[in-house]
Amino acid sequence: MRISKTKSELQAFIQNEKQKGKTIGLVPTMGALHEGHLSLLKYLRARCDILVCSIFINPTQFNDPEDLKHYPVTLDQDIEGLRTHHCDVLFLPSVDEMYPPGEQEWHIDLGDLETVWEGKHRPGHFQGVTQIVYKLFNLVKPDRACFGQKDFQQIKVIEKLIEIKNLPVTLDICPTQRDENGLALSSRNKFLSPSGEKKAAKIHEALQYIHKHIHTEHLGNLLKKGKEIIEDNTPLETEYLAICDIDTLKPVTQIHSSKKYIIVVAAWLEGIRLIDNLPL
Numbered sequence: 001m002r003i004s005k006t007k008s009e010l011q012a013f014i015q016n017e018k019q020k021g022k023t024i025g026l027v028p029t030m031g032a033l034h035e036g037h038l039s040l041l042k043y044l045r046a047r048c049d050i051l052v053c054s055i056f057i058n059p060t061q062f063n064d065p066e067d068l069k070h071y072p073v074t075l076d077q078d079i080e081g082l083r084t085h086h087c088d089v090l091f092l093p094s095v096d097e098m099y100p101p102g103e104q105e106w107h108i109d110l111g112d113l114e115t116v117w118e119g120k121h122r123p124g125h126f127q128g129v130t131q132i133v134y135k136l137f138n139l140v141k142p143d144r145a146c147f148g149q150k151d152f153q154q155i156k157v158i159e160k161l162i163e164i165k166n167l168p169v170t171l172d173i174c175p176t177q178r179d180e181n182g183l184a185l186s187s188r189n190k191f192l193s194p195s196g197e198k199k200a201a202k203i204h205e206a207l208q209y210i211h212k213h214i215h216t217e218h219l220g221n222l223l224k225k226g227k228e229i230i231e232d233n234t235p236l237e238t239e240y241l242a243i244c245d246i247d248t249l250k251p252v253t254q255i256h257s258s259k260k261y262i263i264v265v266a267a268w269l270e271g272i273r274l275i276d277n278l279p280l
């Protein structure tokens with residue numbers, strides 16, 4: 001596996017492969033790879049000639065400097081995982097490489113996506129995500145790029161980026177990977193204690209409860225019950241739990257059989273913020 005630390009080296013390689021007619025797949029990550037990331041690599045490995053993974057802890061998407069400071073780094077293990085999954089190129093740039101001084105400020109109109117749920121609770125987060133994903137798309141020029149469904153709002157935002165900038169890339173979404181208790185895999189789970197990991201599974205339990213009773217119980221009662229499942233006898237604190245229109249992510253108070261919905265949730269445990277979702 002080739003490890004490229006500079007944009008110029010990566011671009012030269014990509015250009016050469018594209019000239020040979022090869023298709024390019026990209027899995028953008030911030031490292032600390034887990035089975036969720038590896039499932040994205042497996043998915044694209046089977047569908048592209050050249051598989052590129054980027055590892056870059058993008059400072060502009062962190063609204064909390066402490067979160068950035070403590071973001072997990074497991075580079076040796078990541079490289080091993082990438083090699084096992086037959087990744088062709090690891091793009092591993094520095095902050096200066098991705099954000100050279102004197103660049104124009106980034107802003108893109110994400111509409112309501114920026115003011116609900118993750119957008120509301122992590123101000124500026126999606127501007128940072130779109131800024132770096134746009135840079136990566138421009139560099140790698142992937143035919144396909146793959147993201148995990150766990151960050152559902154991030155997918156919506158990237159869809160919007162692709163639409164606004166008219167980018168020739170196909171977005172692939174892979175299902176959320178979970179541990180044996182149902183907890184959605186996330187790089188930040190590394191910071192949970194073993195008992196915390198078990199308690200955090202209550203989040204998925206709540207989502208499943210709501211999913212199961214969606215047609216038989218009043219939505220307000222369901223959300224109340226979901227919050228109880230998450231919080232009763234656990235130190236978990238719900239930040240939001242809502243049933244939303246799957247396209248707009250606006251909360252709904254009624255379900256119509258002709259429409260699609262998603263349950264979204266964020267909760268805190270042991271100082272770690274956990275998010276999850278379940279489409280209906």
Ligand code: PAF
Pocket residue numbers: 028029030056058061129132133151154
């Ligand atoms: O989902 C992530 O790990 C990050 O938000 C991404 C897409 C790699 C951008 O930094």
